[in-house]
Amino acid sequence: MSSIFSIGVSGLNAAKAALEVTSHNIGNVNTDGYNRQRLEQAAASPQFVGFGYVGRGVDLYAVSRMYDGFMENQLQAVTASSSGFQTQELALNDIDNLLSDPSTGLSSVMQGFYSSLQQLSQQPSSVAARQTVISQAETVAGRFQSMNNRLEELRNGLINQVGNSVGAVNAYAKQLADLNKQIVSLNEQNGRLPNDLLDQRDVIVRDLNKLIKTDMIAKPDGTVDVFIGQGHPLVLSESNYELVMARGGVNNPEDPEAPSLNIKLPGTNNLVAVDSQLIKGGAIAGAMTTLTYDLTRVQADMGRMAIEFTDAINSQHKLGVDLNGSAATSGLFTDLSSFRATAYAATTVGGQAKAMRDALDNFGVVIQDPSKLALSSNVRSTAATGIQPKISSIWQVSQIGGTAAANTPWPGGALSLEYNPAINPPFQANAGGPLVSVTQSPNQSGVYQFTLATGQTFAFKFEGQSSTPQTIPIGLSAGGSVQLDNSNLLEIAKLQTKPLMAATPTSTSTVLPPTTDPRTASMQSFYGQMVSYVGSRTNVVQISKQAQDAALQEVKLKKESFSGVNLDEEAANLLRYQQAYQASSKVIQAAQEMFQTLLQIA
């Protein structure tokens, strides 16, 4: 009789416990990372009573969570890569908008500068038109700088983001170590683990993966070890290691601002570098990728544009003569060529990028006095007027990427054009040595050119002819007699469409093309390539982000279908266990009535 009582009580307890588990599930329906729980029960071992085994009710042996470690790992991995792409997408969107927007990009100001030169070619001595050129040059310099400032904001923002994320990673690692400790102390063996603490730990690992992709290894005692990169430990059961963001130093010897990730060995100040490229996801990896590849490349490209643009303009400008007839003493823009030398001397991409950033910082306009713009040629024909043929214009042409000698203004001396109607073109140049041949310009009609043994190249136009050979002396144009000569200005203006830029290499070990690479792109088409590079990178990252979001969605749903709480199911369980509870109560009531019956007999 008493066994009926105890069977009834075990049923009552089981139903009550099941109701508690069900209520717990209902209560946590919206808890992040909650895995639904289930009461594990089995029939108690039976007792032999002569005729056979009689059951002894129900035994409860665990509350288990519906958890699949494989799904959890998948979820963590996808969370990491989705969050990594998100960081990249946000940064690249900014760069993309900056470069594409006509009001913030370079196209319009470069065009404005060259248009002002063309305007000036109509009135080369007009001080107002000269002032416009200087103002437009300031605008170009200002735009390069403001674009770079925006890129610097992004760069510093990403570095700060890495720094803050590293702090958060360490906080999470500490929490994980603490949870591991708690879990070990609460482990009741035989798989009876504190489920809700395990869920909580998974949520922390998932949050950690939003920052940095980790590998998690579960151990039999219920704790987990967490590693980053290529097996660098972050949490080893109850202890955690510190992640440190260092700047410059041994990892980036040439760029004191560049961040790097390191693990600090416990109890020491020794740092072990973690290659950020081996971290395959998380906001930190996303930020490091954007910093290392995209921002570095964009800033290096912009720096290179600044250097080549100013160098080309300055080299030609230095060959001219200003409104007062004095030879130019400086370029129009700040000389940035020393930064090019620094960049090419650098052995790391960081060093190259640093030199290019410095170049952009120093971009400015040197000439402030409109009359100092050297727009006239430094040479002219000194033949008596009326001699045929006439040299209607002659000027020195700078050589893009040429030697110092080639770009040195002609110092003067014996130089003449020997006209000979018997040859074609009918000129040779005479600078004292052997006669130098004159060729027709390949891209300018009516323009002829020659290069002296000393390296300087000249171009000239002539008109008229003579039946006899003539010697046309060429001399320096000094003394302010040629204010309306705009040949140096026209040569500067032609730089707009000249190929000044070599293509950026696709290598990851350098952002500079070899100095021997041919220059194939004009400033504008190079800028187009840069815009296109950022556009396609942004596009690729957006698509990857979308794919990862869809994958995340998929894994979340898969996990939900296994571990998630279904309220309808729980409602049904509620009814079911309520009914079981009532039934067990009836068993006890029946036992009591049987007892009463016996007592009445006595």
Added chain:
Amino acid sequence: MRVSSNTQYIMGTFNLQNKQFQLTKLGEQLSTLKRINRASDDPVASASLVEIRQSKDINAQQAKNAEAASTQLAISDTVLRQVATSISSIKTLAVQAGNGSLNNQNRQAIQNEMRERVKELVSLANSTDGNGNYLFGGTSKGQPPFSLTFGNTAPNIAIDYHGNDQRQYMAISPGRDVAITEPGAALFGVTSAPPAASGNELLQALTLFDESLVAGPAGSATYAADIGKVMSGLDAGLSRMLAGQASLGARMQEADALKDAGDALNIQYATQASNLEDLDLAKAVSDREMAKMALEVSQKTYSQVKGLSLFNYI
């Protein structure tokens, strides 16, 4: 498949977000009427657009240059026309002076008028453009290109050129610079002083005319022959003006033609850019309607499914 209560929520919000994103994107395209609003929308076309815009801007600038060059050339042309008139009137005076029945007073009157005409001629040769730059001084700006002094002894008229032979150019198309000035030496000559040289006929004729008028047939045995020389010198000058005008006219024509070509090219560049970046309006509007409908359907489905629960019945 087992469905958890959160499945509906996760799927619902994911779909709603995607559809809202599509709708926003189409909305942006419709508000700018552009298919490409940033490089990532179409990286390859964006690079082409940067280049097309530059070509378009350069082309527009060169069309402007061509117009300015044409205007500048027209100023010189007008002046040369006046110079030709001036030479013709001097020639008329030379014809009068050839009449053997003139007395000293008559010749004096001719000389007075002739000197006025010479002053007019030199002042035309020293003409400036709207910015005070000499039209016929080459690239020199410092002083008037031609100096004129009258004397009572030979040389009675001295005219000298102080400019140079260089020209000012403007870029009116890639690879083509057009000269917008005429050096005065080529048009008028360099000096009125002997010896006789090709190009100086006009200026020397003026001096000879003045000296012949002072001497008269009585004072000079070669009077008639000299007047003949004066006439042929003036003719040579006149033909130089006409040649100059022809050259200016040819360049004006070239500049005008390039300007028209530039305007036509401008339309081509605009079309090219439009093909790359402009929105297919009909398609975008219908896409947007579709996206809007899809969003509405998702919203409705979500709210309806959310209302289903067993708890409603217990």
